[in-house]
Amino acid sequence: MIIPRVPVQHRRLLPDRRLSGPTPWVIAILMMLTLLAAAAGVGLARSANAIGSAIAGRVTVQIVTPNPVTRAEQAAALRRAAAAQPFVLSARAVDREELQATLGQWFGSADGDDPVLNSLPLPALVDIDFVGENRSRHMQELRALVAAEAPGARIIPHAEWLGPVAQLIGSLAWIAGALVILMTLASAAVVIMTARAALGTHFATIEMLHLIGATDRQITRLFQRRIAIDTAYGIALGTAVAAALLLLIGWQWAGVTSGLAATASLGPGGWALLLALPLLAIALAALTARQTLLAALKKIL
Amino acid sequence: MTDAAAPRPGGAMVEFDGVGLRYGPDAEVLSDISFNLQPGSFYFLTGASGAGKTSLLKMLYLAQRPSRGIVRLFGEDLVSMPRQRLPGFRRRIGVVFQDFRLIPHLSARDNIALPLRIAGVGEDDLSGPVGEMLSWIGLGDRAEAHPATLSGGEQQRVAIARAVIARPQLLVADEPTGNVDPEMATRLLGLFEALNRLGTTVVVATHDIHLISRIENAQMMRLEKGRLADPTGALRYPPANRA
Numbered sequence: 001m002i003i004p005r006v007p008v009q010h011r012r013l014l015p016d017r018r019l020s021g022p023t024p025w026v027i028a029i030l031m032m033l034t035l036l037a038a039a040a041g042v043g044l045a046r047s048a049n050a051i052g053s054a055i056a057g058r059v060t061v062q063i064v065t066p067n068p069v070t071r072a073e074q075a076a077a078l079r080r081a082a083a084a085q086p087f088v089l090s091a092r093a094v095d096r097e098e099l100q101a102t103l104g105q106w107f108g109s110a111d112g113d114d115p116v117l118n119s120l121p122l123p124a125l126v127d128i129d130f131v132g133e134n135r136s137r138h139m140q141e142l143r144a145l146v147a148a149e150a151p152g153a154r155i156i157p158h159a160e161w162l163g164p165v166a167q168l169i170g171s172l173a174w175i176a177g178a179l180v181i182l183m184t185l186a187s188a189a190v191v192i193m194t195a196r197a198a199l200g201t202h203f204a205t206i207e208m209l210h211l212i213g214a215t216d217r218q219i220t221r222l223f224q225r226r227i228a229i230d231t232a233y234g235i236a237l238g239t240a241v242a243a244a245l246l247l248l249i250g251w252q253w254a255g256v257t258s259g260l261a262a263t264a265s266l267g268p269g270g271w272a273l274l275l276a277l278p279l280l281a282i283a284l285a286a287l288t289a290r291q292t293l294l295a296a297l298k299k300i301l
Numbered sequence: 302m303t304d305a306a307a308p309r310p311g312g313a314m315v316e317f318d319g320v321g322l323r324y325g326p327d328a329e330v331l332s333d334i335s336f337n338l339q340p341g342s343f344y345f346l347t348g349a350s351g352a353g354k355t356s357l358l359k360m361l362y363l364a365q366r367p368s369r370g371i372v373r374l375f376g377e378d379l380v381s382m383p384r385q386r387l388p389g390f391r392r393r394i395g396v397v398f399q400d401f402r403l404i405p406h407l408s409a410r411d412n413i414a415l416p417l418r419i420a421g422v423g424e425d426d427l428s429g430p431v432g433e434m435l436s437w438i439g440l441g442d443r444a445e446a447h448p449a450t451l452s453g454g455e456q457q458r459v460a461i462a463r464a465v466i467a468r469p470q471l472l473v474a475d476e477p478t479g480n481v482d483p484e485m486a487t488r489l490l491g492l493f494e495a496l497n498r499l500g501t502t503v504v505v506a507t508h509d510i511h512l513i514s515r516i517e518n519a520q521m522m523r524l525e526k527g528r529l530a531d532p533t534g535a536l537r538y539p540p541a542n543r544a
Contacts (some may be wrong), residue, residue, distance in 0.1 A: 007418075204402065208404060213461075301365065
């Protein structure tokens with residue numbers, strides 16, 4: 001049991017004041033940071049997975065033939081030929097307007113009337129998604145197709161330029177996971193110090209209880225209960241603050257609909273993990289306190 | 302499992318044989334201590350300050366294992382006994398400490414009730430005995446007082462009540478009358494004597510020579526520089542066991 005049952009009369013063997021002083025507050029801060037790190041880790045991991053799966057099977061063929069008419073014909077021919085291939089899931093020619101709109105964000109004009117933008121010799125782009133996982137073979141087949149339909153065109157696998165970003169996000173997710181583990185260990189260390197301090201403070205009472213026949217189990221349950229309750233207060237406080245912060249961030253995040261940021265979310269599994277962490281933390285605190293107390297009591301006859 | 306509730310028929314309740322005790326690397330504070338305590342007997346332990354009385358009592362109430370020798374209590378070897386079995390033996394021993402060792406945040410009533418609660422006695426069953434004990438030690442009207450608000454003598458009475466409330470088989474008292482007036486000392490000694498008549502073996506460490514003279518048939522153990530002075534051999538070979 002996480003918080004052991006102790007008869008009311010036995011609870012009074014420890015004074016009413018909290019044993020641990022600042023412990024609930026330290027645990028609250030650690031719990032809040034743990035939950036925020038866990039939320040960041042889950043969000044980043046999901047983002048990395050989403051980006052990875054989105055870019056893994058996609059390539060863009062860039063046709064740079066100088067003649068704009070020939071360039072457009074090659075793009076159309078390549079799209080048609082690619083769409084007919086069994087290894088291609090979908091093939092789409094990117095409209096010139098779409099290209100100009102994208103570039104317009106960098107030129108400072110999104111309405112398409114920028115004379116500089118209109119004068120630029122933009123390449124024709126064809127986005128192609130592969131079927132299945134055999135991507136190296138599909139790339140060979142695509143190269144042959146491109147050589148036939150649009151000689152000189154360049155094939156750009158999205159994984160080449162977005163892959164490092166996905167890897168970075170994945171690394172950040174692992175770092176967040178490591179932070180969760182470190183803060184969990186720090187929380188356990190705080191509980192151990194609290195248990196040892198409680199034993200030191202109440203050594204005379206413990207010695208007296210021993211001498212009148214109290215068992216280690218009886219004494220341990222008293223302290224374990226008190227430490228678990230103190231820790232639970234801290235965990236509840238830390239969880240409440242973290243939940244408020246996550247809801248605030250989530251509310252602000254809801255307005256972000258473009259780019260990589262839009263791929264970050266917690267999902268049901270992430271929320272379940274965040275809800276489970278405080279309960280696991282209470283269980284860990286109670287177990288740590290119990291083992292610390294038992295180990296310390298064994299040193300007393 | 303051997304029944305530790307009672308010593309072997311005809312056997313000693315407590316047996317010390319060649320016991321020595323040292324703290325850390327220092328010289329022994331007790332050396333070659335050998336004696337037997339018979340069930341239902343009354344013993345006084347005397348000796349100058351620093352002679353080792355408290356150390357000897359600590360081994361009697363199982364707060365300390367000897368460095369060497371054999372200690373048997375209720376017929377069982379305590380030197381090699383696993384520590385998880387010790388609480389069961391401790392519940393059969395009542396201890397009155399020289400410094401009382403009352404739990405400061407508990408009332409007099411709760412301090413006295415402690416051994417019964419630890420032994421698992423229900424609240425309904427312990428209120429009667431605790432109330433009687435409070436009345437007997439003259440603190441019936443101060444049941445809810447905390448130790449800090451009690452005088453030294455009152456604290457000592459509470460400590461004695463706590464030691465005897467569970468009717469121990471062995472009562473060990475370290476200077477139990479050091480802080481009470483002569484009248485209360487007489488009453489407390491009367492309680493020890495009454496318990497002794499009921500079969501409790503009593504060991505009282507004291508400097509008070511008048512106290513010793515008040516108990517008939519009490520045997521005296523004298524410690525001198527960590528060694529037991531037993532010129533007559535009465536402790537090692539008590540009259541009841543002699544051929």
